[in-house]
Amino acid sequence: MKRRILITGSSGMLGVDLSRELKKDSEVIGMDLVDSSQLTVDRFFKGDVTDEKSVAAVFKEVKPGIVIHAAAMTDVDGCETDKDKAYKINAAVAANVAKACARTDSVLIYISTDFVFDGKNKEPYREGDKPNPLSVYGDSKLKGEEAVIKNLKKYFILRTGWLYCANGKNFVDTILAKAKTEKILKVVDDQVGSPTYTKDLAKAMRVLIDKISSQLTVDSSQDCGIYHVSNSGSVSWFEYAREILRLAGSGAKIIPISSGELNRPARRPAMSVLDNSKFIKFTGYEIRNWKDALKEYIFERKGK
Numbered sequence: 001m002k003r004r005i006l007i008t009g010s011s012g013m014l015g016v017d018l019s020r021e022l023k024k025d026s027e028v029i030g031m032d033l034v035d036s037s038q039l040t041v042d043r044f045f046k047g048d049v050t051d052e053k054s055v056a057a058v059f060k061e062v063k064p065g066i067v068i069h070a071a072a073m074t075d076v077d078g079c080e081t082d083k084d085k086a087y088k089i090n091a092a093v094a095a096n097v098a099k100a101c102a103r104t105d106s107v108l109i110y111i112s113t114d115f116v117f118d119g120k121n122k123e124p125y126r127e128g129d130k131p132n133p134l135s136v137y138g139d140s141k142l143k144g145e146e147a148v149i150k151n152l153k154k155y156f157i158l159r160t161g162w163l164y165c166a167n168g169k170n171f172v173d174t175i176l177a178k179a180k181t182e183k184i185l186k187v188v189d190d191q192v193g194s195p196t197y198t199k200d201l202a203k204a205m206r207v208l209i210d211k212i213s214s215q216l217t218v219d220s221s222q223d224c225g226i227y228h229v230s231n232s233g234s235v236s237w238f239e240y241a242r243e244i245l246r247l248a249g250s251g252a253k254i255i256p257i258s259s260g261e262l263n264r265p266a267r268r269p270a271m272s273v274l275d276n277s278k279f280i281k282f283t284g285y286e287i288r289n290w291k292d293a294l295k296e297y298i299f300e301r302k303g304k
Contacts, residue, residue, distance in 0.1 A: 009071030119269025
């Protein structure tokens with residue numbers, strides 16, 4: 001019998017790649033505001049995750065073994081200007097999903113972010129490091145983490161960051177588009193992180209799910225908890241943009257600027273690299289370096 005997996009935000013950046021990856025050997029059910037009928041989900045429920053009754057109804061009908069809560073408000077500056085919406089989607093909904101999981105005895109995988117940290121670390125962040133978010137986005141996602149921990153025993157919180165893929169707006173495509181219309185590109189060089197290809201993240205999550213499925217007594221197991229998972233290696237946004245242009249064969253000129261020069265509504269952590277060693281130890285799986293993933297993405301993009 002196939003394992004049954006429900007994905008909230010199934011039409012989003014990560015949700016699409018997750019659906020495709022997990023569909024290989026699982027029954028995948030999607031839930032989102034946007035119709036996912038064109039995706040590789042077995043069943044789709046069009047609904048608003050902020051509607052507690054709708055969420056409860058889907059859970060009651062589907063009775064999923066595993067739930068991946070990928071739905072979120074990820075517009076960092078948008079969260080800063082609309083705090084109520086950010087906390088409703090990123091925190092309150094996480095609590096509702098966790099409660100629904102408790103009722104159906106489902107294992108929850110909650111997608112969180114590197115932005116729960118303030119960026120003052122000199123070394124990659126470990127799961128036990130104290131969060132101190134600088135933005136509403138980071139704080140609302142942290143509140144979501146706390147809601148999951150409070151309401152559920154069987155959970156895995158996955159922190160990641162700097163996501164990109166072909167299924168939504170992302171930094172790679174933005175840089176390539178600007179390189180065609182602007183003579184000089186200005187990119188910040190004082191923020192460092194790990195660019196993460198959602199295809200790679202989806203593969204890592206499949207390995208995690210395989211591990212979970214092989215353990216019949218996840219329950220309140222010591223294996224449950226917070227895990228960091230991203231492509232390995234680190235880079236600044238400026239160096240990242242330069243590598244994007246190099247791989248694409250673009251001759252556009254690029255110059256570094258400070259975060260302060262952008263004057264964005266939300267503050268970003270200067271260093272948000274995550275230490276993946278706990279995830280690697282638990283699953284035996286290590287995601288490849290960000291450079292290799294980016295090279296593949298650019299190559300695939302050229303082929304379209």
